[in-house]
Amino acid sequence: MNTILIVDDEYLIVEILAYALEDEGFAVEKAGDGTKALETLKQKRVDLVITDFMMPNMDGPTMLAE
Secondary structure (H helix, E strand, O other), rough: OOEEEEEEHHHHHHHHHHHHHHOOOOOOEEOOOOOHHHHHHHHHHHOEEEEEEEEEOOHHHHHHHH
């Protein structure tokens, strides 16, 4: 099963996206900012990252550069 990591500080966006992706058969991991996403990526293998651009603590571009 393919796993997708959704990174966004907007809770409803994450939940709606996760619901739609899980309905299509994907496993979904969630993170509220770039820092939490990096912690998740250290522990789990994911096939795709969907990230917001502007978030608190660490934005999308900074997270991807790490």
